[in-house]
Amino acid sequence: MDQQFLFPFDVNNNPNNQILPRVFNEFFYNGETYVFLNGNNRQRYICLLMVDGDDIKLYKDEWARFLEDNVPPHVTTLHFVKEAESTFYVTGYSNLGVEGPGYDRRTVGNRLSRCLVRCTHGGQILPGDFLQDIWKDVFKIYANGLRFRVMHERVQLNIQSVVRSNRLFGYGWEQLVIALEIAEEQLMVFTNLGDNKLNLALFFNNGRCMHEELVFPTMLRIPPRPIAAYALHDKRAKHICSWKAHNSHINENDVFYAELDGTVTEFYHLTVPKEYCEVHMMHTYGKALLVHNQEVVSVNVKVIQDRTRPGRINHVKITGNWKKFAGRCGFILGKMMRLKLINTIVEMVEGEEIQVAVFHVC
Structure with a gap:
């Protein structure tokens, strides 16, 4: 690469x-x-x-x-x-x-x-x-x-x-x-x-590097520079990684962004974007692990259905104590979080297999 x-x-x-x-x-x-x-x-x-x-x-x-x-x-x-x-x-x-x-x-x-x-x-x-x-x-x-x-x-x-x-x-x-x-x-x-x-x-003489190298992200300054008008709607422009030596940024595969706002912290849930849910079959998961540096927090994944149309999946929420998780990670209100799905594991709960999504959060 x-x-x-x-x-x-x-x-x-x-x-x-x-x-x-x-x-x-x-x-x-x-x-x-x-x-x-x-x-x-x-x-x-x-x-x-x-x-x-x-x-x-x-x-x-x-x-x-x-x-x-x-x-x-x-x-x-x-x-x-x-x-x-x-x-x-x-x-x-x-x-x-x-x-x-x-x-x-x-x-x-x-x-x-x-x-x-x-x-x-x-x-x-x-x-x-x-x-x-x-x-x-x-x-x-x-x-x-x-x-x-x-x-x-x-x-x-x-x-x-x-x-x-x-x-x-x-x-x-x-x-x-x-x-x-x-x-x-x-x-x-x-x-x-x-x-x-x-x-x-x-x-090479054309400037292309011959071998791969372990690349760490630049720790950007806070507060950041103003965002150019043409990038205001790009959530990546609002994201700043504060996880030192976090080298899981090389691509945007399996990634979605979500703002840590009052709804997330006060109501203990984060709504996963609809398009992400469909591609990654989020409705098949029962739990998730949120990983930031040395912090690992277990949360639930819930499918919210539209009762007016039985069987139709409306959206998926990741529910848990987001306020506590944010405090342990040093996240402040308004932070744009980057969630990258890095693994899927299986847990046994009361004799039933539950799929667990593992996310890096930065």
Whole structure:
């Protein structure tokens, strides 16, 4: 599954518009008129897409605001990381491979800082600011499900300058290059995981990433930015995930959204959208488990029938102490909840089998 891609930042046409690379058209575009872009300032921008012949462009005010807030003047390459359907974290690099302002260690998973380089012979040189003053002799590098121990040293490439770089070398690095079939000048992005560990992502020349990577969501700031008028009716635009390291956002399959309002908390029930009930046969369930981080709450699933027309299923409600569940999860009134069906289990109740739906709620 494609998760990320690189492409040159168009200095000449921005902030008016930016043509997205062909890999976006082929592997990421689903026909929507806008995408959600999470900046390194942990704010979300809902940016319009324009189809112009064979090109797809980012354009208009939201894109210009995103650039103003998140892309410093020295950035020449943009890096899109898919976090959910039509949702990307975006960062950028200078010609030297140095990343613009990046993730905050305290709030966003294990992706701390990155650098963009091309593979070199005789060991790999990384920008000095990437690992700063770390003098550790050995690093562990994770790539495509494999782990390698490589030698590391700080080097002074220019004797006229006090600035130092980082060099990865030795038998472990040579084995990594062979195992991953890395070509000279191939694009690579290193992520500093902390504790002397690095993640390595490899890219084709067209900017497409070669291997999958565990992607964590960006912890967006609260309160969020105002929602653009064209996305006001999109419930995704009102949703903010507060579950750290929750990586169940990669698609919108088996998902519905519901607002935590007074009806839900005071009357102890949440109505499941009719179209979701029909596709997922919610009338066949007797219970549900609501899971948020370490919290797990059992609730009931009830079919409400229209008495004027016997046998007709009107709607399905998930009933239980939603107010208590919200308090345990840190949800406030008005939160747009995202419920994703992740599993179905069977329980025996008084000798009868009951189907139980398991939902991630964030």
